[in-house]
Amino acid sequence: MSDADKPRLVVAEPNLAPSAGGGIEQVIVPRTRDLGGFAVRRALPVAGRRMVGPFIFLDQMGPAEFPIGEGVDVRPHPHIGLATVTYLFDGAIDHRDSLGTVQTIYPGDVNWMSAGRGIAHSERTGPQDRLRGARLSGLQLWVALPKEHEDSAPFFAHHETTDLPIVSDGGVRVRLIAGEAYGVRSPVVTAWDTVFADIALEAGARLPIDAATEERALYLVDGIVEIAGDRFEPGRLLVLRPSDTFTVAAVTAARFSLIGGATMDGSRHIWWNFVSSSTERLEQAKADWKAGRFSPVPGETDFIPLPEFGG
Structure with missing residues (x-):
């Protein structure tokens, strides 16, 4: 095969690359951020792409290994107007929220916390994991709530890995986290047309x-895949052209997530951990957190103060 015929390995520079063809509208390279002890790659939002369906935020956490005695310590902080979605590949996180929820999430489980009009929560490595040296790898996403649900009552839902349907065939394994795809439907309740799948080839x-x-x-977690003659490496968000169909081929063993859904019912504003269709509602949320009007997280005595410039 001549050099001209060989598939190209698409290596984009932050944050957007030209379309690679073959159904790819944008290639987004996440920005890497240090959260104090471990790194995250932030793929959404970026300039030129605020949402994919209802998904308005996507962080890849780790992979990270912590020394014995250390781990993740995300102090209580607030949210409005969104649902946080935590999905782990490795490790564990203890979730606590202002509804009184205490839940450890493990790989393959999903924590779906709908903030609605307001909720606070913390995320920490549990004491047993700290004793043996903790690891962490996974995704955290935010799903914007439709306008009619932005001020709804908050709720928390946990689904264990055994609750989520799996389709497996010919070297393909799809775990459907939300929505409907490949002939199965997830039990996770969403407020908007949403799809989220964990796929291994x-x-x-x-x-x-x-x-x-x-x-x-598609968010590429591990391995190299090929789409219409172009090859893509891990740590890339491939935004797909609407109505295009295509096939993903695994050059190596690969893992990626499929995210999306219906186009959202209007634009959204983001300030720190707050999402809303209304800037006035964001201002109210800022004032409420600063004044201590959010319900506290039971068992927690500390919190993250309101940032001076939006965080």
């Missing part, structure tokens, strides 16, 4: 991506 395996979902993107 053995080397040489192929998976068709249909156009049933209005907006779609």
